[in-house]
Amino acid sequence: MVGFMGAGKSTIGREVASRLGRPFLDVDDEVERAEGPIWEIFAKQGESAFRELEARFVRDACSRREPSVIAVGGGAIETRHLLDELDVFTIHLDVDVDVAWARVSGSRRPLAQDEAEFRERYARRQPLYEEVADGTARDADGVVLAAGGVTVSAMPPDLVPGPGQAELVADERVLELHQPPVDARTLKVPAGEEAKTVATAERLWRQLRLDRSGTLVAFGGGCTTDVAGFVAATYLRGIDWVAAPTTLVGQVDAAIGGKTAINLTEGKNLVGAFHWPVRTVIDPQLMKTLPDEQRHEGMAEVVKTGLLAGEPLWELPDDELVRRCAAFKTAVCLRDPHDRGPRQVLNLGHTFAHALEAAAEYETVSHGRAVALGLLAALRLSGHPTDLVEEILAPEPVRVDRDRAWQALERDKKSTGGELRLVLLGDDGGFTTSLPGSDVRRALDELIAD
Numbered sequence: 001m002v003g004f005m006g007a008g009k010s011t012i013g014r015e016v017a018s019r020l021g022r023p024f025l026d027v028d029d030e031v032e033r034a035e036g037p038i039w040e041i042f043a044k045q046g047e048s049a050f051r052e053l054e055a056r057f058v059r060d061a062c063s064r065r066e067p068s069v070i071a072v073g074g075g076a077i078e079t080r081h082l083l084d085e086l087d088v089f090t091i092h093l094d095v096d097v098d099v100a101w102a103r104v105s106g107s108r109r110p111l112a113q114d115e116a117e118f119r120e121r122y123a124r125r126q127p128l129y130e131e132v133a134d135g136t137a138r139d140a141d142g143v144v145l146a147a148g149g150v151t152v153s154a155m156p157p158d159l160v161p162g163p164g165q166a167e168l169v170a171d172e173r174v175l176e177l178h179q180p181p182v183d184a185r186t187l188k189v190p191a192g193e194e195a196k197t198v199a200t201a202e203r204l205w206r207q208l209r210l211d212r213s214g215t216l217v218a219f220g221g222g223c224t225t226d227v228a229g230f231v232a233a234t235y236l237r238g239i240d241w242v243a244a245p246t247t248l249v250g251q252v253d254a255a256i257g258g259k260t261a262i263n264l265t266e267g268k269n270l271v272g273a274f275h276w277p278v279r280t281v282i283d284p285q286l287m288k289t290l291p292d293e294q295r296h297e298g299m300a301e302v303v304k305t306g307l308l309a310g311e312p313l314w315e316l317p318d319d320e321l322v323r324r325c326a327a328f329k330t331a332v333c334l335r336d337p338h339d340r341g342p343r344q345v346l347n348l349g350h351t352f353a354h355a356l357e358a359a360a361e362y363e364t365v366s367h368g369r370a371v372a373l374g375l376l377a378a379l380r381l382s383g384h385p386t387d388l389v390e391e392i393l394a395p396e397p398v399r400v401d402r403d404r405a406w407q408a409l410e411r412d413k414k415s416t417g418g419e420l421r422l423v424l425l426g427d428d429g430g431f432t433t434s435l436p437g438s439d440v441r442r443a444l445d446e447l448i449a450d
């Protein structure tokens with residue numbers, strides 16, 4: 001992370017590192033630990049001697065084998081050729097000059113003693129940070145999103161990176177409502193789960209004309225991004241793809257984290273691949289045309305995310321709601337890209353939801369309603385109040401066969417000694433634990449109407 005002094009690189013860097021489960025290194029701190037206070041080095045040896053020293057520490061920090069979050073001092077930009085040379089992912093942590101001055105004036109920082117000089121230096125350095133950075137952010141969520149290739153904004157004219165050709169895979173209903181995000185040959189897919197079939201994937205494999213340098217752009221809800229991402233993962237053994245999600249489920253969940261899938265008659269999402277999009281552009285304005293019931297589907301994931309994050313994210317206006325939820329999921333997925341551990345917290349409530357959906361043969365119970373009920377069960381088992389979920393999602397018990405639902409749940413989460421592994425909610429977010437089957441069965445039964 002680069003940025004002007006006072007941008008908050010140390011504080012935000014530490015937070016980002018903790019969210020990504022990676023070590024944090026502050027180059028200024030490292031220099032001070034080894035060589036003494038920076039103001040003293042400036043005073044005794046001058047700025048250029050300090051820059052040389054700093055360059056050595058930046059090189060050391062960026063050469064670590066372990067992926068790390070590293071904050072480099074505001075002035076390290078003077079040695080920016082080094083950052084290019086080191087091939088690190090660089091994010092500019094941007095800050096307004098007034099905020100920066102308010103934060104650092106009165107400190108011993110050698111370059112924050114004179115306000116006019118400070119402002120002049122800020123104006124000179126801003127373009128340098130932009131030049132060297134792969135992304136720009138103003139807070140920890142922004143840094144995480146940039147690291148995951150996710151942007152929350154209107155569709156940019158240059159949506160597809162690189163010089164290769166692009167083709168668009170789009171939900172046919174969405175194309176009736178919105179301008180396509182790129183001017184490219186378009187392959188339509190049906191709305192809903194009908195898009196996630198082997199037949200649709202095969203048609204797309206056959207119709208695509210891209211070569212290996214091409215990029216597939218997916219435009220639609222979770223069904224479209226799932227099938228298009230899977231086709232991109234497999235066509236010519238894998239080409240780049242860009243996700244442009246248009247539903248709340250897509251914007252806060254499905255288009256993030258690199259999971260792609262199609263369904264088989266034997267079950268949902270049984271065939272797929274991990275294939276992270278090169279870019280995900282989330283435009284919350286696209287949701288203006290979303291029917292209420294589709295929005296409600298997505299709210300179940302928003303509430304789940306808020307519970308895991310420990311913040312009432314569901315209360316935020318759309319732009320911020322989507323940005324915060326997307327950042328939460330991006331951080332968890334960057335931490336565990338192949339779903340081998342930490343990412344399992346995202347399944348809060350989903351074990352129950354899958355069981356209810358399976359018992360209803362994926363017909364009478366929508367995923368959102370099933371997740372809302374699943375959250376009730378998970379909160380009850382966690383000893384947390386459920387009034388919030390009841391207020392926002394108002395889940396009604398479903399009419400499904402109790403034994404079928406239980407069998408589906410047991411099949412899904414079998415474990416040793418009659419215990420079942422589930423995600424529950426603790427004081428610091430979600431965690432995985434084993435519970436006696438009888439407790440889990442009771443919680444499931446409470447979700448089912450007589």
Ligand SMILES: NC(=O)c1ccc[n+]([C@@H]2O[C@H](COP(=O)([O-])OP(=O)(O)OC[C@H]3O[C@@H](n4cnc5c(N)ncnc54)[C@H](O)[C@@H]3O)[C@@H](O)[C@H]2O)c1
Pocket residue numbers: 171173174177191192193196220221222223224226246247248249250253254255256257258259260261268269286287288289290291294297
């Ligand atoms: N890959 C993942 O990590 C992941 C995560 C969560 C869900 N999913 C998958 O996502 C799918 C559900 O996604 P979904 O809920 O977005 O469903 P969807 O893609 O079927 O979209 C729902 C409906 O909304 C319509 N629609 C889409 N955008 C619209 C807009 N802007 N205005 C009006 N109508 C619009 C669609 O035509 C469709 O009829 C499931 O198949 C699920 O398995 C995947």
